[in-house]
Amino acid sequence: IFIYVFFFFNSKSFPFFLFYESKHRCEYVCRVKANAGALTNFEVLDLLNSRGASKDTTRVIASETVSRSEYKVYDYLMETAASTQTRDSVTKFSDKCKGFKLAKAEILNIINLRPSSDVELTPILEKPDEREIDIEGILALVQELLPPLPTVEAHKENEQEETEDGEQPNMETSV
Amino acid sequence: MFCLSEMEDTVRVPPDLLNLPLEVAIKKVLQKLLLNKVLSIGLCVSIYDIKSAEGGFVLPGDGPATYKVRFIIVVFRPFVGEVIAARFKESDSNGLRLTLGFFEDIYVPAPLIPRPNRCEPDPYNRNQMRWVWIFEEQEYIIDDSCQINFRVENISYPPVPTEQAEDAKPFAPMVITGTIDDDGLGPVSWWEGCSERNNEDDDT
DSSP, rough: OOOOOOOSSSSTTEEEEOSSSOEEEEEEEEEEOSSEEEEHHHHHHHHHHHHTTTTOOSSGGGGSSSSSSHHHHHHHHHHHGGOOOHHHHHHHHHHHHHGGTTOOHHHHHHHOOOOOOOHGGGSSSSSHHHOOOOOOHHHHHHHHOOOOOOOHHHHHHHHHHHHHOOOOOOOOOOO | OEEEEEEEEEEEEGGGGGTOHHHHHHHHHHHHHHHTEEEEEEEEEEEEEEEEEEEEEEOOOSSSSEEEEEEEEEOOOTTTTTTTEEEEEEETTEEEEEEEOOOOEEEEEESSOSSSEEEEEOOOOOTTEEEEEEEEEEEESSSSSSOOOEEEEEOOOOOOOOOOTSSOOOSSSSSSEEESTTTTTTTTGGTTTTHHHHHHHHOO
C-alpha cells in the first residue's frame, strides 16, 4: 500500500512531481551540462567526509550537512576500495595508466574496484584480446599504487597483532 | 558510477529560511527538491556546489523569494559496461535482485546468470527461490554470503504508471539491468584463489 500525491504548478519553470514510497521521479528541463565530469568513488567519499560524515557516529549532529540518503552512499563506499585510497595514490595511478592505452572509463572502473588478479581485471576491459593490453603491467601498478581493500587490511592487521599479543582483537566482519 | 551535472533552475526560497545565509537556504531548498530523486540523468546523490544565484525578487501575491540558480549536483549514473560491487538482496524465478544500499533496483534476469544453472526453492527462506550455478560438477550457490560483482548491461527509466494495483511493487523510476555471466563476475568467493590456480598451471 502506498500513498501518492500530485502537485501541479502554474509556472512552467517548476518541476512536475509524482511522489511514491521511496524513489521519486523529477522531470527537470533546465539542464546546462548533463555530464560535467566523472567522479571516482574516492572523490565522492572524500566529499562526504569533508562534510563530516565520518566524524559523528550518532549521525545526529552532522545531519545538518549530511542527509540520511547521503549516509547510505557513505556506508556503501566505506566497504569498497575507496575507503583506503588517498588523493595522492589515485592521481598517481591515473597518471601512470596513460601508458597502458586504457579508456578513461576503464581507469575509473579499475580505481573503484581495485582488481588484484587477472580474472578480476578482464571483465572491466572491453575486448581485451583484440587490444593487446598489458594485464600483468596494470595489475602490478594496482598493487604498487592503490592501497588494498578494507577487509584484507583488517585481516592482515589482526594477524600481526595476534602474533605480537597472542590475543584476538575484535574483528569487524563485513556483512 | 558517479558524475557531476551542472543545472540551472528557478528556486523559490520560502520565508522561514530567509534568515539563513543565502547559499545555505538555497542548498536546503535544492536538497528537498532533488536529493534521492531520480532525474532524467540519474539519481541525485548530493548537492555539490552552488555556482551562482541571482534575482531574489518577491513576486506579487507570493511569499517566497525567487532566485535563478546555477548549481552542480553529484549524480549516480553508471555507464554501460561498468563493473560494480553490490550485495545480494533477494531472488525469484525471474532472476536476482542486487542492492547498493542507496540504490536497490538492480536486476540480473535469468538469461544473464551463468549456465548451466538451476532455480530451486530456498531452504532457508520459504518465499524465495535460490539460483545455483553448476560448473565442472561443482555447485555454486548465489546468496548473500559475500559481495557480488556485476556488469551493467542497461539502464532504463520506465515511464511513471498512472495507475497501480494495491499490492504491486513500489514503482522504480530507474532500473539497472546487470549481468554476472562472465569471468570474474558474480559472487567474489567464486573467483578467490583463482589466480593461484592459474599460476600453478603455468608452472606445470
